[in-house]
Amino acid sequence: MRRYAIAIALLVLMGFAAGCISGGAPAGTSTTHQKGPTGYTVINGTKIYFNQLHFYMYGVATCPHCRHMHTLIPQTFGEKSLTYYELMGNETNDKIFKVLSGLTGISGVPAIGITYEGKLRSIIEGEFNVSATPQIVYQAIKHSGVLLEVGGKWYIVPYGTKSQGYIDKLYTIFVKNRLPATNQTSS
Secondary structure: OOHHHHHHHHHHHHHHHOOOOOHHHHHHHHEEEEEOOEEEEEEEEEEOOOHHEEEEEEOOOOHHHHHHHHHHHHHHHHEEEEEEEOOOOEEEEEEEHHHHHHHOOOOOEEEEEEEEEOEEEEEEOOOOHHHHHHHHHHHHHHOOOOEEEEEEEEEEEOOOOOOHHHHHHHHHHHOOOOOOOOOOOOO
């Protein structure tokens, strides 16, 4: 039954991420919004503060999707909400991206990691509806894991399990912009 509930939640999130569902929150959720990057939204009693969100993006300057996200994220969540890693002409970032691809299956850009309160909450391949970010973070918190979207499919990688070492590697790639240690295990 839990898997069914997660599948439904992820389908709703896919609609938001694809920009296909407009309007308010999905059925069964309640939201309150305070405008601006210092505001918040309340989803089912959980406040998601916009100034606690940070986006880490691997991209290519010539990619129109990367340019769009590079503009849209700071417009929506504030100038300091995005850390951008250019792949073209940057051998270090290219190596890191290849490791990311091997770990997740992400092959395209932009590749975006979202943290909330300093904790990795989601990784998304490609453009997405940034206004759905609070919903994505809420679902990650609700399911105590990292939401991973690759090739249009959503997965949950739970915290505090054998997958913690995997999450730690992804955190190192996005937040620290470094190659993860090959023997990195859960802590």
